[in-house]
Amino acid sequence: MLLVRPPRRDARDAGLSVPPLGLAYLAGELRRQGRPVEILDAYALGWGWERFEQELDRRRPEVLGLGTMTPVADTAYRAVVVARRYAQTVVLGGPHATALGHQVLEDCPELDHAVAGEAEETIGPYLDWVAGGCAGPPPAGVLARGQPFVAHQPGRPIEAIARPARDLLPTGCYRYLMATRPGFATMLTSRGCPFRCSFCDKSVSGSTWRARCAEDVVDEMQQLVDDGVRFVNLYDDNFTLHRKRVVAICEALIERRLPLEWKCEGRVDGVDLELLQLMRRAGCRVVAYGVESGNAATLELLRKDVSLERARRAFADTRAAGLRSLAYVILGAPGEGADEVRQSVAFVRDELGADYVQFSSLVALPGTPLFEQHGATADVRNPLDGDLARATVTDLPAEELDALMKLAWRSFYLRPQALRRLAGDALASGSWREAARLGTAMARWTLSA
Ligand code: B12
Ligand code: SF4
8 A cells, every 4th residue: 555645735835744643653554464555755755746646657556545634635635636547546534534524525536435533443454345346335434435434433452553654754854843852753642632622623533532551652752762763742632631641651751761852732731830840851841732812702612621820820830840832822713803812912922921832713624513613704824834725713804814813923933032942943953944944934924915
């Protein structure tokens, strides 16, 4: 099977590339089953569409698979049309296919099949079904035209999932701006999240939190260190959910003295000073929090189930522990006018004193409670997304939100201390070239009318 990540939509896309962990997990599983598998990450390799097509022509795979998120689905569909000419069977997986179900086969007629949900257990039966001429109903988790669909429920314990086949990826091509040193990888120590934020698409891994034990996690980290990795980004939805497990992971890291630094994602109600201090000693350098808003009414609308006060405490504790903080913030949610947007910006910049921030608009993604409730009302972009079409939910006129969004990015990052920090990070992580590209794109975007 050939697993691919398509090229960038166009040369203006300045996004850094992180490893496609979902594809690496599938490849790990296929390899364990003794099936031939290759990954082509055209995005990370910087290939254009012509080169992508040439490489597919050279390989002519029996089955070609790719995954996609909704806001970049058009690029995936374009890749499917190209792949169609060279692969016998083309299959799409990932969050977009999962959230859309059979609709994705309507939207992209060149697709043969789609796979919904986590696919480590589905991929083997799927390939057998294809090899058998697609006779009979498809296996659980597989979407095929005119066939009934049965959802797949993960059966195996999470520790039994094969490790990602990172050696099939062009590891030298990945960069992460917040990495504190070169040698970068990503990792998952848990899947799923029990919270109910209205904008979050949990269709792939669901609401049941499944976590690997500390020893298994630290064994994988040890492996990464042996392979030359020195900074790992933990992409768990909610790394800090279970305090005891975080403590066990940190203690094991300290005991093994691994030369590894890391970043994780947490909720502001999942941390305290003592825990953050332990995390710092265990190599943690950055914690990202879904702050979402500086307005209590918006937090309620987003069903975040945290208070502004809790956010203040978490950021103060993070700073006191010697860790850097990243705040994800949504601007212009329904009910917000220009004043509320400015209030949120001031909240993260001045009250929380976040080290980094990522502003976005409220996007109604299929698979989220928000999508059921609201239609898309505007199309607002942000610099990290290039020219993604974003089905934004807001009461503000699109042009006004767009202008406020640009102002927000400018007022946070165009400060000497923020610029110094970013420059320092770019040097430390070895990604100054990518940082310069991204910085130029951001400057162009925020200063454009
Ligand atoms: C890491 C991450 C990123 C990274 C890297 C993504 C990447 N290249 O892998 C970055 C920071 C770039 C990113 C960006 C965005 N992200 Co993101 N991201 C994530 C995050 C936190 C983890 C992804 C991950 O590695 N998961 C672990 C692996 C194992 O799961 P997986 O990728 O889903 O793969 C499994 C299945 O989906 C399936 N599968 C995947 N691919 C394929 C292919 C085939 C052939 C098959 C059969 C199966 C299959 O099998 C895999 C193994 O079980 C998820 C949240 C989450 N919990 O998944 C959000 C998430 C995927 N992101 C999301 C979004 C919306 C975005 C943005 C569009 C946000 C935005 N700015 O608007 C941008 C897109 C920018 C862009 N240009 O691409 C949404 C997607 C929802 C949707 N319906 O599309 C998610 C689910 C967050 C959420 N809960 O809402 N993201
Ligand atoms: S936004 Fe974070 S806390 Fe909320 S449901 Fe999604 S993963 Fe869970």
